[in-house]
Amino acid sequence: MSMVENHAERLVLEASIEGVTDIHFVPRREDCLIKYRFGNDLTVREKIPKQHSTKLISHFKFLASMDIGEKRRPQTGSLMLSVREKLVNLRLSTLPTPYEESLVIRLLPQEDPFPTSELSLFPQTTNTLISLMKNKHGLMIFTGPTGSGKTTTLYSLLHASHQSTQRNVITLEDPIEKHTDYLLQVQVNEKAGITYSTGLKAILRHDPDIIMVGEIRDEETAKIAIRASLTGHLVLSTMHTKDAKGAIYRLKEFNITMQEIEQTLLAISAQRLFDLICPFCGETCMPICRKHRKAKRISVYEVLHGRSLLNVIDEARGNTTPYSYPTFSKLINKGIALGYLPIQSLEGWKHEL
Numbered sequence: 175m176s177m178v179e180n181h182a183e184r185l186v187l188e189a190s191i192e193g194v195t196d197i198h199f200v201p202r203r204e205d206c207l208i209k210y211r212f213g214n215d216l217t218v219r220e221k222i223p224k225q226h227s228t229k230l231i232s233h234f235k236f237l238a239s240m241d242i243g244e245k246r247r248p249q250t251g252s253l254m255l256s257v258r259e260k261l262v263n264l265r266l267s268t269l270p271t272p273y274e275e276s277l278v279i280r281l282l283p284q285e286d287p288f289p290t291s292e293l294s295l296f297p298q299t300t301n302t303l304i305s306l307m308k309n310k311h312g313l314m315i316f317t318g319p320t321g322s323g324k325t326t327t328l329y330s331l332l333h334a335s336h337q338s339t340q341r342n343v344i345t346l347e348d349p350i351e352k353h354t355d356y357l358l359q360v361q362v363n364e365k366a367g368i369t370y371s372t373g374l375k376a377i378l379r380h381d382p383d384i385i386m387v388g389e390i391r392d393e394e395t396a397k398i399a400i401r402a403s404l405t406g407h408l409v410l411s412t413m414h415t416k417d418a419k420g421a422i423y424r425l426k427e428f429n430i431t432m433q434e435i436e437q438t439l440l441a442i443s444a445q446r447l448f449d450l451i452c453p454f455c456g457e458t459c460m461p462i463c464r465k466h467r468k469a470k471r472i473s474v475y476e477v478l479h480g481r482s483l484l485n486v487i488d489e490a491r492g493n494t495t496p497y498s499y500p501t502f503s504k505l506i507n508k509g510i511a512l513g514y515l516p517i518q519s520l521e522g523w524k525h526e527l
Contacts, residue, residue, distance in 0.1 A: 178229045182237075186264070188219075189281055190257045193470065195321060196280050199231055201273040212464075213449060213471055224274070231268070231277045238266045245275050252349055260285060265349065282351050287333035288326050292469070295448075295509050299475045303327075303443060306479060307335045310383075312440035313403040315390070317415040323447050323473050324412045325351050328386055331410075332357065341383035346373045348388050362388070370395040378402055387411040396428035403438040417502060418444040418478045419486045426490065436487055441479035446502065447471050448509070448519045457516040474509065476502050 189197055189210060196211040206227030208219045222230070232242050238251030251266045261284035269276045294300045306314060316324045329352050332343055336356045348362035348370070358380070360373055368376075370387060371394040377385055378398075390396050390411045403409045415421050421442045425435055450472055452459035464470060478486055482499035489497075509515035 178226070178233050181226075182230060182233050185219075186255060186262065186279075186281070187257055190260075190262055190283065194281060196278055199227060199275075199277040201227065201271055201276055203273055206274075213447065228274060231275055234264075234266060234277060234279065235268065238264070240266065240268070246270055254284070261353075263351065263353070284353055287352075287354070288330045290330050290334050293327060293330055293473055295472045295474050295514060296505070299477055302477055302479065303331055303441075303475070304334055306441050307331050307384075307408070308339070309408055309440055311403055311406045311408055313399060313409045313411070313438045314440050315411055315413055315421045315442045317413045317418060317421050317442065317444045318446060319414065321447070322445050324445065327443070327445065327473065328410055328412070329354070332384065332386060335384065342381060343384040343386065344377050344380060344382040345386040346370060346377060346388060347386075357386075358382075371398055374398045374402065378405075378407070382407060384408045384410065389413065390424075390428070393428040396425060396430055400430055400434050400438050404434075408440075415444070418442040418476045419489070420444075422486060422490045432487065432491055435490075436484075439483065439487075441477060441483065443478075444476040444502070445473045447473055448506070448515050450514055451516055457518075472514070474502065474505050476500065476505065 185197060185208065192210070192212070194210040194212050198209040198211065198216065200207040200209060201224070205224055206222050208222060209216050210219045235242050235249070235251065238253045240249045240251040247270065249268045253264050255262050255264060263282040263284055265280040265282065267278050290300050290304060291297070316327060318324050333356065335341060336343060344358045344360065346360045346362065350359050350361050353359065360368070360377065362368055362370060362373060370389070370391065374385070374387060374395065375398060385402055385407050387395065387399055387409065390399055390413055399409050399411055413421050413424055415424055422435060448471065450469055451457055452463060452467065455463050478499065482497070485497035488495065506515060506520050510517055510520060
């Protein structure tokens, strides 16, 4: 095995063991930085010569069946590796810069679904989401920025639903992030003509009970998802909005009428991942402790359903009647007061506002 192959294998192995979510190759004039992302922290792991970084990036591109000779255009690819007898899906993305290509590798461990009991800081929220999954039809939207754990939440809920009720579940994803045996999974492939909209139309002919759409990103997909939820299917999907109520305004941008929203929308769940206070080190956790701790991060969910959802829909219609529900700010403050979240959690949320 060559030095480049050894280095590539070591990077993936270290990142996988330490729970790193992304590996960044940042080219500079004379060298290249390799950075690891864990949560909100992006730390420099090592500095390597420019010539070696070029070979390393080319090696990863080759493994992912990407065009090694093309360095002027962005490319994406994926591959599956076995790390200590566990499968890890790597998603690669390149970007041309003045100093050669940059590369970002996202690590997606193909482990068993995350236990629903460990999803949320507040167990009642998880119970609410599991209860909503028992509906026969309707639309559930999960929102949050990239890396907030939306896909983990979806797979955990689908697994819990599969165990309790043997329902036919079909997913449409770009790409498939976690390969499982209990779901029928469809990969979006625009070159082959399988877009979110065409794939969703085809899925409806396969008699699904639950449909998981990776993302509602355009008007056509939104309209098909609404139609599917009106015709006896439970549809789960994601969006990128700041908070839960933002999903309603996003649907309006896709020309979904307020009547359709009121008839189909079961719930909106917005989520963020937060670092937990270490029980041994406090707010400043030592690297070695962080590496071996099991529970490092936890989700906080802002869930709109029932009366609170109807109140937000009324607000979107122009009704100004006062109402309240557990917002992110209230939930984060509660987590801080109970001693689970550091005070920086609230400061980080305020910067998003």
